[in-house]
Amino acid sequence: MSDCIFCRIAKGEIPAKKLYEDDDVLAFHDIHPVAPVHILVIPKLHIPSMAELQPEHAPVMGKVMTVAAKLAREQGCTDGFRSIINTGRVGRQEVYHLHVHILGGPDVLPAMLKR
Ligand code: AMP
Numbered sequence: 524m525s526d527c528i529f530c531r532i533a534k535g536e537i538p539a540k541k542l543y544e545d546d547d548v549l550a551f552h553d554i555h556p557v558a559p560v561h562i563l564v565i566p567k568l569h570i571p572s573m574a575e576l577q578p579e580h581a582p583v584m585g586k587v588m589t590v591a592a593k594l595a596r597e598q599g600c601t602d603g604f605r606s607i608i609n610t611g612r613v614g615r616q617e618v619y620h621l622h623v624h625i626l627g628g629p630d631v632l633p634a635m636l637k638r
Pocket residue numbers: 528537539551552553554555556563608609615616617618619
């Protein structure tokens with residue numbers, strides 16, 4: 524996907540503050556952080572959203588989650604963190620390349636949703 528911003532970051536065409544990279548997975552700092560720790564973890568494969576996940580994506584998504592957990596620990600989120608995957612219009616997804624947000628920091632996260 525040549526016009527996908529996260530594919531372009533994965534190819535090195537657009538700079539990002541990378542934290543981790545292997546053949547299948549890339550992690551970088553969110554450009555507009557909303558918490559002291561705000562990391563994005565993506566499969567390099569262009570999957571538009573979580574709604575498009577197929578059984579064959581299970582291995583790479585397993586790697587994405589494992590990398591996310593490792594980076595959260597390394598960034599100091601030893602007392603917990605929040606992982607968010609926004610999906611589609613209702614989920615207010617802005618970038619249509621599947622990504623996991625990792626949000627953390629000392630007691631900065633509000634309750635997930637108001638009841
Ligand atoms: P979402 O609403 O889940 O699609 O979130 C997309 C996220 O991507 C937002 O938090 C943006 O701040 C972030 N973002 C957009 N462009 C870039 C970029 N070039 N580098 C890093 N993060 C970005």
